[in-house]
Amino acid sequence: MNCDCHARLLRIYSRRLRKQASIGKVKTSRPINLNLFSIKWPVTALVSIAHRVSGILLFLATALLLYLLDLSLQSEAGFRQAADLLASPAASFLIWLVVVALLYHLIAGSRHLLMDIGIGESWRAGKFAATAVIVFSLIGAILAGFWLW
Amino acid sequence: MLVSIYRYNPEQDEKPVMQNIDVDVPADRDLMVLDVLELAKARDPSIAYRRSCREGVCGSDGMNINGVNGLACITPISKAAGPGRKLVLRPLPGLPVIRDLVVDLSGFYRQFEKVKPYLINDAPPPAIERLQSPEDREKLDGLYECILCACCSTACPSFWWNPDKFIGPAGLLQAYRFLADSRDTASAARLAALDDPFSVFRCRGIMNCVAVCPKGLNPTRAIGHIRSMLLQQGT
Numbered sequence: 001m002n003c004d005c006h007a008r009l010l011r012i013y014s015r016r017l018r019k020q021a022s023i024g025k026v027k028t029s030r031p032i033n034l035n036l037f038s039i040k041w042p043v044t045a046l047v048s049i050a051h052r053v054s055g056i057l058l059f060l061a062t063a064l065l066l067y068l069l070d071l072s073l074q075s076e077a078g079f080r081q082a083a084d085l086l087a088s089p090a091a092s093f094l095i096w097l098v099v100v101a102l103l104y105h106l107i108a109g110s111r112h113l114l115m116d117i118g119i120g121e122s123w124r125a126g127k128f129a130a131t132a133v134i135v136f137s138l139i140g141a142i143l144a145g146f147w148l149w
Numbered sequence: 150m151l152v153s154i155y156r157y158n159p160e161q162d163e164k165p166v167m168q169n170i171d172v173d174v175p176a177d178r179d180l181m182v183l184d185v186l187e188l189a190k191a192r193d194p195s196i197a198y199r200r201s202c203r204e205g206v207c208g209s210d211g212m213n214i215n216g217v218n219g220l221a222c223i224t225p226i227s228k229a230a231g232p233g234r235k236l237v238l239r240p241l242p243g244l245p246v247i248r249d250l251v252v253d254l255s256g257f258y259r260q261f262e263k264v265k266p267y268l269i270n271d272a273p274p275p276a277i278e279r280l281q282s283p284e285d286r287e288k289l290d291g292l293y294e295c296i297l298c299a300c301c302s303t304a305c306p307s308f309w310w311n312p313d314k315f316i317g318p319a320g321l322l323q324a325y326r327f328l329a330d331s332r333d334t335a336s337a338a339r340l341a342a343l344d345d346p347f348s349v350f351r352c353r354g355i356m357n358c359v360a361v362c363p364k365g366l367n368p369t370r371a372i373g374h375i376r377s378m379l380l381q382q383g384t
Contacts, residue, residue, distance in 0.1 A: 030245035030253065031157055031165050033213065034309060038239060040216030044356040045306075115354050118377070121370040123359045 047130040051108035054101040061098045096141075096148050103140040108133050150174045150226070152189050154196060155239040157246050165246065167237075168193075174226070182214055182229055183221040185236060198250040205363055208298030212250050213239040218300040218361040241303035243312065257299045260316045263342075264324035269335035285331035292326035292371060294364050295319060301358035301368055307351040314347035318358035318368030321349060325371035328378060340375075340382050349375055 041049075072082040085091055111129050114120055120129040150172050157165035172188045174180055183203060190196045198221075199209040205223035212221055214229045215237050230236045244252040270279065302308045302317035316324065324343060327333050343349050349372060358368040 030159070030247065032243060032245055033155060033165070033240045033252075034242050038216055038237070039213070039242060039304075042357060042360040044360065048353060048355040112354060115369075115373065116376070118370075118373055121373055122367065123356065126356045126359065126369070 042127070043134075044126050044130045047108055047111070047133050051105060051112070054105040054108070057101045058098070058105055061101070064094075065098070092148050096144055099144045099148075100137070100141045103144065104133075104137045107136050107140070150185065150230075151235045152185055153235055153237045154186075154189065154249070155246075156196070156249055158195070158248055179225045179227045181222055182219075182224045182226055182236065182238070183210055185226055186221055186238065196250075197248045206296065208296035211241055211298040211300045211303075211363075213242055213303075218242070218304045220298060220300070220363045223363060241299055243303050243309040244299075252299075252303075254299055256312050257302055257317070257319070260302070260312075260320040261297065261323060263316060263348075264320050264327070265335070265339065265342075266323045266327065268327065268330065268333050269338075270332055271334050279332045281331050288329045288331075289326060291366055292322060292329060295322055295326075295366060296364060298363060300361045300363060301366075304357040304361045305352075306355070306357070307353060311347060311351055315351035316343070316348050318352075318372070321352070321375060322366060322368045322371045325375050328375065336378075337382065340379055343375065344379055349379065 068082050068085065071085075072079045086095065111120065111133050114129070115126075120126055152170050152172050153167050154170060155165055156162070156168045170189045170192055172185055172192065174185060174188070181203075183200060186196070186198060186200075198212070200222065201207040201209045203210075203222045205220050208220070210221040211218060214221065214224055215234075217229075218241060219229075221238075226236060238250060240246050240250045240252045244254065244256065247253050297319060299319060301322075302319045305315075305318055307315050308317040324339065328336055328339055333339075352369070352372045354369055354372075356369050359366075362368070
């Protein structure tokens, strides 16, 4: 084999090696299509995600409510202070939000419990139950509004 | 018809882009999304996607069509986009994109493999087939028909966030297919392998999987059955 041939082989191999290296580099950085806004969510998913959101809201609200309870139990003056705090329209709105979150969490949670014992697991029943959760919660929200104002 | 397609070529592109292609579709009949994709490919031959049987049997052309996972070959454009609307085609969500609409399914298959999707029977093989009563056979309906198109698992947020630990709806449907089989003798071992906080219990029952399954199967119900079996077994 002459020198010229060796050089050519070397060139071919080095080109191949470089190509492999570049392929390897590309593979490590593959994109993932996960734009949550490009995905259409079925009603069952929305109801379930809102169940979680309402749970987080209730968890945060518990701190506020416990503070108010503590304040009202401290003394007569403390009770009046708590009552004054709750009298403002903004506070009523907040309380309404907490009541709605509680109602929603209760209703949507009951649906999940029913599903756990095997009720409403078909697609039609699941969709129907999820829609029912929204309807009952809306009625509950309106009734809570009447009760508060 | 305007078709918007997710384009990514690893050798040229830094980031994926959406490419708009105007495709002439006949007005007198309804086409399938795959037909429109073929027309788009005639315009731009560099578009990459998987397809084979073109009749919803092979499960190759699973993709995200206007926000909903489905098989392009059996999804009519009238249902996917509606009249005068744009058709938006993206790869299955949550999996690494190899190119355009082609995703790397190896993570999905790894979860499938974990559930040992084959019959296990300790008894010595009989001279004839292992027999099963029609009632026992009926228990496999709605489980065995899965074509592994990955539409369900890639529609599942629990699978997006924990693709290595949560088996996912497709794998769990198969897990229950063998748990429910009267000829399988490995139920206890199968359940023990699933008994951890992630494999089954990451399912939150949001039913995205049921909503998208092109074969009309119900992984949510199968997962519910597995949960009950785990509870009864108390492994």
